[in-house]
Each structure stands twice: as structure tokens, then as C-alpha cells.
Amino acid sequence: MFVYKYRGGAFERDLKSLKNNEFWASNTKQLNDPCEGLITSNSYQQQINILKNVFYQHKNNIALIEQSLTNIIDMKDTKLGIFSLSKCYNDELLWAHYADSHKGFCIEYNLEKLLSKQDPKHRFFDIQYSNKIPNFDLSTVINQNDPDKLIKIMLGFKSQRWNYENELRVITENQGSNIYDFRAVTAIYFGLKAPKDDIEQIMQTLQGRNVKYFQMKLKQNSFELEATQIKDKFQTNVKYKYSIAPITELAVDPSTLKLEYQKFSPYLQKLAEIVRREPDCYEVTYIDLSLSKSTPNNPVFFAQYKTQADDFHTQTIHYTTNQIDTEYDQIDDL
Structure with a gap:
């Protein structure tokens, strides 16, 4: 949404x-x-x-x-x-x-x-x-x-x-x-009277974040507004806050999956690859199936990772297989 x-x-x-x-x-x-x-x-x-x-x-x-x-x-x-x-x-x-x-x-x-x-x-x-x-x-x-x-x-x-x-x-x-x-910011819409300098400053500030830009215009013969996509003047191949964190030994262990979930074992490594590219990921510590959220036909996996070197700053996120497939397919540096 x-x-x-x-x-x-x-x-x-x-x-x-x-x-x-x-x-x-x-x-x-x-x-x-x-x-x-x-x-x-x-x-x-x-x-x-x-x-x-x-x-x-x-x-x-x-x-x-x-x-x-x-x-x-x-x-x-x-x-x-x-x-x-x-x-x-x-x-x-x-x-x-x-x-x-x-x-x-x-x-x-x-x-x-x-x-x-x-x-x-x-x-x-x-x-x-x-x-x-x-x-x-x-x-x-x-x-x-x-x-x-x-x-x-x-x-x-x-x-x-x-x-x-x-x-x-x-x-x-x-x-x-x-x-x-x-990554919550997905687009910027510029007003009808937005100054050119302001537009360029925003584009320069947000470079590398995969943000789309639109210019608001009046529809012809109408009181209504519409948006037209415009070119990012500061496109770059350097991604903002991008790094690949390490995965701890034994963080991914397919042998722990129950028999009825074994066919989904490749998703463990896929999720690890996704999570290690999270902007705040310092180290991936554990990938597993969420037994409380899963059914045999609709498994849900979870990942735990550190956001700092100590053990006190951690995050846990859950993914369905569809979400894993979608994000894994977007990785371009495997």
C-alpha cells in the first residue's frame, strides 16, 4: 500500500x-x-x-x-x-x-x-x-x-x-x-510550480536509492491533476547503503527441516542471501522455518541477524516463499 x-x-x-x-x-x-x-x-x-x-x-x-x-x-x-x-x-x-x-x-x-x-x-x-x-x-x-x-x-x-x-x-x-x-520512499511527485533547483537538489540527495520521479501537470481541459514520470538526472550504479554481510557457520542447516518441508530447503539459502543484503545487516545468524506460522503447503521462513557487532541489537523478519522468490530474483550480484 x-x-x-x-x-x-x-x-x-x-x-x-x-x-x-x-x-x-x-x-x-x-x-x-x-x-x-x-x-x-x-x-x-x-x-x-x-x-x-x-x-x-x-x-x-x-x-x-x-x-x-x-x-x-x-x-x-x-x-x-x-x-x-x-x-x-x-x-x-x-x-x-x-x-x-x-x-x-x-x-x-x-x-x-x-x-x-x-x-x-x-x-x-x-x-x-x-x-x-x-x-x-x-x-x-x-x-x-x-x-x-x-x-x-x-x-x-x-x-x-x-x-x-x-x-x-x-x-x-x-x-x-x-x-x-x-526503501520506504518509492517516488517523489513535484508540484506544478516546483522550482527546477529544488527538483535537482532532491534528485541529487536521493541518488542511488531507486526512487522514481514525477511531475504534476494539469489534465487538458480539466481541473484535475495528473503525474508524468520524469528522468532522474543523477542516475548512478552505486547503490545507497549497499553491502553484503557474512553468514555465520551453521546459520543455514537444511537438515533441521521436518520431512514434509524438506522440498522447500533451497529457500533457506535464498533467504540468507536476501537478508545479508539488508541495509542494517551486520551478520546473518540464523535461518529456519517458522513452525507457528507455516502449513505444509504454505511455509513461512524467518531470519535473524545482527545490526551491530554485539548480541543485543538483532532483527527478526519473516518471509513467505513468494516473497523470497520475488526478492531473490532481484539480486544482481550473486
Whole structure:
């Protein structure tokens, strides 16, 4: 899935963020909607009061629960970060409002790559647009079908007037700068009025990262925008952050596979070759079948690797056979 971030008005800041593979997760007060995080809690307060009356002998314990929930609600303003994205790159209002009146640019992210390797994992969800302020009550807290429902109630609603943004929202555990896998950026769209120098600076900054570039244009006899791919002026055969890490002895051992999975044993070495080319891979330590995720007809493999020389910085990633085949076929230096 691809999502989009419009940028404009602070070119040097935005260029630096692209160069350093980072995005900024704002707090609610930094966003342009004064109603961010607005909720009603009348039902919740009534429920708490009923509990205090019914279980009056435990009212002190209930008061502690009430304070804990209040602290959790306060986190939406003081702890959690918000990274707002859109599902479209060609909305004329978004270009006007968020990309310096079409003089800026729009970043295309692969959402899966953007969220990969985050610990803890970033949450994400579509914004719901409504003319009613969301209501917070105890059922929100104890909902087992959707453990993120509380966060969605607190940070997942906006007025119907904002629905043109078609927003997907990423929620981070921290506010401020967040680092992502550089491969998350797949394309840059330049606005109708983007300066030539800005376009060239972005291309030069992102050289070697396999990013595609598009110029926004007006469709003929239409109010609509369309994108035309343009040539990368700084094409290079030197890949950004590319290296081939070592594979430890016995990291790949086909003899450990159960009989019903033996026919898939070549995928162990294929996955090792893929993982050793991960930008943050220092050393591949273990490749095996995930018994909890696999079935005899649909095996899932996992790889563990170090990101630094010590044993404390490690990553674990899972791959299906289709994913392994796809990425292995793209390797050009075996």
C-alpha cells in the first residue's frame, strides 16, 4: 500500500529529513486542527460514578482506576506522536494547502516498509470523518476485538470538513523524529510550480536509492491533476547503503527441516542471501522455518541477524516463499 506526504514551505528542513530517512511525529498541539484529540467523556464519568456507588467499599480502588485512565487519555497530548499521511497524490487542495501552493513536493511511501523494523510497532488507521465528537466510555477500554480502539477514539476522528484529506494516520510511541528504512520512499511527485533547483537538489540527495520521479501537470481541459514520470538526472550504479554481510557457520542447516518441508530447503539459502543484503545487516545468524506460522503447503521462513557487532541489537523478519522468490530474483550480484 502506498501513502503520501505533502511537503512545502520549509525546503531545507524537508530535504534534510529525506536525506536522513526520518519523519516527524507531531503532538496534537502542533497540528493545524484545533479539535485534534477532542472527545466527550460524559458516559465514562457516569459509569465511574455508578461503580463507586455500587461498590462503595472499593471506591478507593475505583478512584485509582479512574486516575490511571485519565493518565492514559492525557498521553494523546503528551506522549503519542502523529504522522499524518494521505492516500492520494493528486488532490489539488492538498497541493495547495500542504505543498506551498503547488511549489513543493509529495513523498510516496511504501507503508509496509515505513512501519517495518519499528520497535514497538507503530499503529496506523484511517481517519474517520464525522460531525459528532467521539464518545469515550468504559467499553472503549475493555474492547477485546480491537485493542487499538481507545487510541482510535482519542486520535482517529476529525470533522467531516476534513474528509478531502483522505488521511491515514500513523501513531508513534514517541513525539519528534522517527527513523525509517530508506526503501520506504518509492517516488517523489513535484508540484506544478516546483522550482527546477529544488527538483535537482532532491534528485541529487536521493541518488542511488531507486526512487522514481514525477511531475504534476494539469489534465487538458480539466481541473484535475495528473503525474508524468520524469528522468532522474543523477542516475548512478552505486547503490545507497549497499553491502553484503557474512553468514555465520551453521546459520543455514537444511537438515533441521521436518520431512514434509524438506522440498522447500533451497529457500533457506535464498533467504540468507536476501537478508545479508539488508541495509542494517551486520551478520546473518540464523535461518529456519517458522513452525507457528507455516502449513505444509504454505511455509513461512524467518531470519535473524545482527545490526551491530554485539548480541543485543538483532532483527527478526519473516518471509513467505513468494516473497523470497520475488526478492531473490532481484539480486544482481550473486
